[in-house]
Amino acid sequence: MWSAAESFFARLAEFGPHIALAEGERTLTYAELLGAIAVRGRHLRALGAHRVALALDNGIDWVLWDLATLHAGLVCVPVPAFFSAEQQRHVLDSAGIDSLIGAGAPGFASVENNIYRRTVVQPAELHPGTCKITFTSGTTGQPKGVCLDLDTQLAVARSLVAASASRNVERHLCILPLATLLENIAGVYAPLLAGARVELMPMAQIGLTGASGFDLARFLQALHAAQPHSLILLPQLLLALVSAAERGLPLPSSLRFIAVGGGRVSAQLLERADALYLPIFEGYGLSECASVVCLNTPEQRRIGSTGKPLGHAQVQLADDGEVLVKGARMLGYLGEAAPQGEWLNTGDLGHFEDGFLVLHGRKKHQFITAFGRNVNPEWVESELVQQLPIAQAWLHGEALPANVAVLVPRFANTPDAQLQKVVDAVNHGLPDYARVHHWLRADAPFNASNDLATANGRLRRAALFSHYQAAIDELMAEGVHA
Secondary structure, three states: OOOHHHHHHHHHHOOOOOEEEEEOOEEEEHHHHHHHHHHHHHHHHHOOOOEEEEEOOOOHHHHHHHHHHHHHOOEEEEOOOOOOHHHHHHHHHHOOOOEEEEOOOOOOEEEEOOEEEOOOOOOOOOOOOOOEEEEEOOOOOOOEEEEEOHHHHHHHHHHHHHHHHHHOOOEEEOOOOOOOHHHHHHHHHHHHHOOOEEEOOOHHHHOEEOOOEEOHHHHHHHHHHHOOOEEEEOHHHHHHHHHHHHOOOOOOOOOOEEEEOOOOOOHHHHHHHHHOOOOEEEEEEEHHHOEEEEEOOOOOOOOOOOOEEOOOOEEEEOOOOEEEEEOOOOOEEOOOOOOOOOOEEEEEEEEEEOOEEEEEEEHHHOEEOOOOOEEOHHHHHHHHOOOOOEEEEEEEOOOOOOOEEEEEEOOOOOOHHHHHHHHHHHHHOOOHHHOOOEEEEOOOOOOOOOOOEOOOOOEOHHHHHHHHHHHHHHHHHHOOOO
């Protein structure tokens, strides 16, 4: 019986003369891709590599090295560029990396262009079958390594191919960093399994820099240059795309399937996208389940939901509404025992509507007001950042008689009256217990530099509470709106 890797590469061989990867003028057919993978895989083995970190920008070389580690039976560890230097060191050390491809790092010696080596005496023990370790930047502490086998990753990729089949996707443009598991599996493995062409560009050319830098003009220019059939967008990128189209900026007519995930998407934003006839399909997943678990499709779609479970996964709800997943799961966290039981606790809360999963937010983020009402702040925050004047929002109400939001204006000169107007508009669509009863203007954006957000933009709620507690206490004592 063939291994998962052998079956994967045999599938790619079926598309021999077709273009597999493209980066500007540089292209590789499927036959050339397989040849290059084999050469690089043998080279890594000759160097004595076992655990290989990828610290490259998006491009053909990233994909070739990633697939070369698979071909050679090595462990691949993508290093996100949006991680801090300290987080990147944690990735390299905790995973026991002996070979680094990309920029050098302390303790590594250059052996040739872009390849660095070091001796690791006692590398951390891995879960059997691990071929990829993807690090998730949690809201607290250092990133955690999620150990995955190839079977699970390919099961997700095959489900995604089936889910988008009716849209005949032949050209996918990678927008997110390839170090992001979602783009790695849904933007590379899935298109390759379908015989499609994967368009690759450096992140700066896409218009994305660091954890939150975004250049709309470059983004739109990249879309028009690539003329992709499919994209994967985060909610804030979808908002930018929709806002651009509403302002009359032209979008490529080639788009057939735009998947959106990585955070809660406002139903209002999806309705705006529908009005523009954009083919948006919201999904849900997590690294611990090798990325996508649920996805809306052209055949089965419900706005406000994350879709139905894909073919490889089963989803059910615990008594408290926590989402449980079976059929696609990690081998375990790096350095921790393997999870027990068939069902994986996701930490997300939700409910089903006619088989479509609707998410409420994170279980640990839920707060209880002084009146005993449960509130998932991410729901409210996603509605607030939908409004043009608001770039970021954090909602707090634990044990309080009223909820307080801290708002980061998109533009520094935005007057309070304008912020109040959009807060009122959001409140109009919320139940009273979830409304923004008071708000404060943030003294600085939430980012990794001030530890108020993670490197990829997730709020550090405990840090935000500590930072703004005195201001919130003062505001509540006054009992008036900011």
